[in-house]
Amino acid sequence: MGQGAISVTAASSNEPQLVVKGLSEDGFWLVEACGLELHIYGDNLEEALGSPGGKQLLPASSVFIEAADDAGESACGAVSELNALLAERDLQLCEALRLLRRLLQDAEEEQESVAEEGDYHADAHDSAAGSGYVSGDFQEAPLLEEPADLPRVHEASIRPAAGCEDEFEAAMERLVASFTESAADLGVVFESRDVAPLVLRHCGWDDGEALRKFQADAAFLTREAGVPLAPARRPPSGPRKCGICFDDFPDAALPLHGLSLGCEHWFCKDCWCQQLNVVARGGPGGGGSGLLDARCPWPGCGLRVGSSTFRLLGLEKLAVSFWKALLHSFLSEGSLVVECPGCRKRVLLGAAKPDAGPCRQCSRRFCSLCFGEAHGPLTCAEHRTWAAMLEDAKQGALQKLASRFRCFFALGEDGPAARRCPNPQCGAMTQRAEGCLFMHCPRCTEMWCFNCGDWGGGPCGKPRPHHVFFCMEVPSDITWLDGHSSLCEDANFEFHRSLWESRGAQSSEIKVESEDEDVLAAVADVEAAAKEAQQALRLGAAWRFFERSDDRRRLFEFAEGDMTRLLEQLATMPSKPSTTFRADSIASRLQRHRTLAAALRTQAQALRSYRRMGTA
Ligand SMILES: [Zn+2]
Ligand SMILES: [Zn+2]
Ligand SMILES: [Zn+2]
Ligand SMILES: [Zn+2]
Ligand SMILES: [Zn+2]
Ligand SMILES: [Zn+2]
Ligand SMILES: [Zn+2]
Known part of the structure; x- marks a missing residue:
């Protein structure tokens, strides 16, 4: 411990107590709270931890908490849920502690109820994680080869879409692996295992987007993402000079005295550790998530530090924090995980994407784009249209025609004031100003006719639509106005x-x-x-x-x-x-x-x- 200080924070006797033990060399504050030993990473924590009653505000995503190694699985789960909350909103320290206490209680109750059900769920879950069953895809469902060899668990009732950290982590690893493979097909071999996750994170965890960018301009993408492009040519090894302390050290893998990230900027082990601990403790770009942005200390270099570098330097704890921060980024910024509209838990998207579910918590199957019920193979617009047409069909023939004409022809001043952009990739709601029917979409920059929905003239390459005050054309895309506009064959x-x-x-x-x-x-x-x-x-x-x-x-x-x-x-x-x-x-x-x-x-x-x- 850097300091021997012990301070105690609690507003009143029924508030959770926080005992601050001091700042560790690895850059976190060691504290005891809710019966757990916790490591807290973040900016300017001295003040927050010392504030009377813990009233100091922790700004969103500025702190990261991990449980000490001996904490149980349910405690780790509670701490990671707390981290998710801390990433999203500003919380007072005392609020965070109260939340943690509640999360721990919930976890305990859940465990008890699981135990009462004869470990049924726990078993089902274990085998779900073990067989890598997380997508909504049962194609590879293990069938019994020998009828006599019955498994103990109810495999048939395993739900495919899950809400548990292990499965999310496995999903992230699968994404990284498949991205690495696809890149290899393009002839790109990554310098190290650190590169793929950093590139994916840079592209919002969209592997398709990352591959497109690789094909378009690999050098630009790698520079932007802060990763080395090709395996670095290593000049003959000899003594290196540290760019910070100017000491010479031998370039040898064992024992390691120093390293570079693939650029030509070498630093000795001590200087590296010092730098990275500053980042972890909340120096420039600090906080737990700041670890994801740790870079080569050489001014202007910009190469990022990956998890294997932490390991090489013997910073095991930071390597773990880095991995957790990566997983957090995958969950909050990636498009493979969505929040269930029924229970607000996270659900992994599987092969049925963009349909999601069934949610492990509440069994709901839903569309991850419109958050209504799952509706593949229909698109959201088709689904809306179909519902509107079914509704329309209940009315008599005359009203039907009248309502269609009312919604459809934007004649005169009493027509609708706003409509969706007809570009199916966009759909932005756009207000019609006075004057002509010619619209210019602020989102996709396509132009369109407010009446007939003919569109183009922008990046899509379709021809520009007509520019008129009155239009009597019938929309060619019947999904555009959710079916009311359709004058299709009955x-x-x-x-x-x-x-x-x-x-x-x-x-x-x-x-x-x-x-x-x-x-x-x-x-x-x-x-x-x-x-x-x-x-x-x-x-x-x-x-x-x-x-x-x-x-x-x-x-x-x-x-x-x-x-x-x-x-x-x-x-x-x-x-x-x-x-x-x-x-x-x-x-x-x-x-x-x-x-x-x-x-x-x-x-x-x-x-x-x-x-x-x-x-x-
Ligand atoms: Zn040095
Ligand atoms: Zn460098
Ligand atoms: Zn749910
Ligand atoms: Zn939908
Ligand atoms: Zn005009
Ligand atoms: Zn648009
Ligand atoms: Zn028109």
Whole structure:
């Protein structure tokens, strides 16, 4: 410890107490609170920790807390939830402590209730993490090879989309690995394992974007992201001179006396450690998240320090903090994790993206773009349109026509005042000023006609739309005004609407007589998969209405046919074990159920994959 000081902070006797033990050499404050030993990283913490009653405000994302190594799993979970809160809002120190106390209590209660349920959830969760099952994709669902070899846990009821740190970490690692592979396909070999995560973070954890930038201008991207481009040419090793203390040191890997990040700026080990501890403690660019921005100390160099550098220098704790800060960035800035609108927990996006779920906490399946119910293969605009058209269809023919004309032709002054930009990649709501119908979208910079939604003239390369005061054209894109604008053939719509309705009437219930718990759980999972499959099939009826390409529609119909046949198997599933075949044991029934559930989910995903591009 740098200082032997011990101070105690608490407003009153029922407030959580904070005992400050001092500043460690690794750059964190060692404190005791809520029965835990905590390491607090951040700016100007002396003042906050010393303030009477802990009233000092901790500005958002300026502190990072980690639990000491011997803390239990639930305590670590509570601390990381607290970090997530600290990253989002300003909190008083005493508030943070109260929150931590509550999070710890919640974690304890959760553990107790899990224990009461016979470790059922804990088991299911362990095997979910172990088999790498986090996406909404059951294609690789492990099927039993030997019916006799039954696993102890209820594999069939594992929920694919999760809300737990391990799985998020695994997802981040998978993203890094697949990005590294794709880059290798482009002929880019990274200098070290540190490069890929730093580049991904720089590109908002969007691997597609990162690859596009690599292809466009690799040198520019690497300079921007602060990573070395090609493996650095190492001049013959000899004594190096530290750029800070000017001491000479030998260039050897073991024992390490100093290093450079791949640039030609060498620093001795002591100077490196000192520099990085300053960053961790909250020097320039400090705080826990500041570690992500630690750079080569050479003025103007800009290369970033990655986790392997911390390890090489023996700064294990900082390496761990760095990794946690990276995970935090992945969760808060990445697009693979979204907040569930039902329970506000984080949910990982899987193969069904942009559809998300089912959420592990509240089972909700939702669209991560519009946060309504999941609606693949329809886009959000098509889904809105379809709902509006169904609503419209309930009205009489005359009102229907009247409402269409009212919403549609922006004639005179009483027409609508604002409409969405018709560019499907944009959809920004835009106010119509007085004068002509010619609009200029401030977001996507395309131009468009307020009446007919014809658009172009901007970056997309489409021709510029007409510039008029009055327009009598009919919109060519019927999803643009959520269907009210459509003057499409009613018969075509009626056909798809009745298909939609008949598909909505099917039941996914299975009648099974069985005492066996495993069989009942497997049946419940088949029912859940069937419900998901029927929903995809139903949305498929609407999808067909919007699709213009006959070829795609035909392919889609094949996929629908496969799905229908799978769903028919539900009806023919025997409700009792067969008496003729002795081999029809519980194990083989289980296997049949699991195979069917996996096939239903695969087929639902196949239907959803027909979703058209566009963000709105
Ligand atoms: Zn030095
Ligand atoms: Zn440098
Ligand atoms: Zn939820
Ligand atoms: Zn949506
Ligand atoms: Zn004009
Ligand atoms: Zn726009
Ligand atoms: Zn027009």
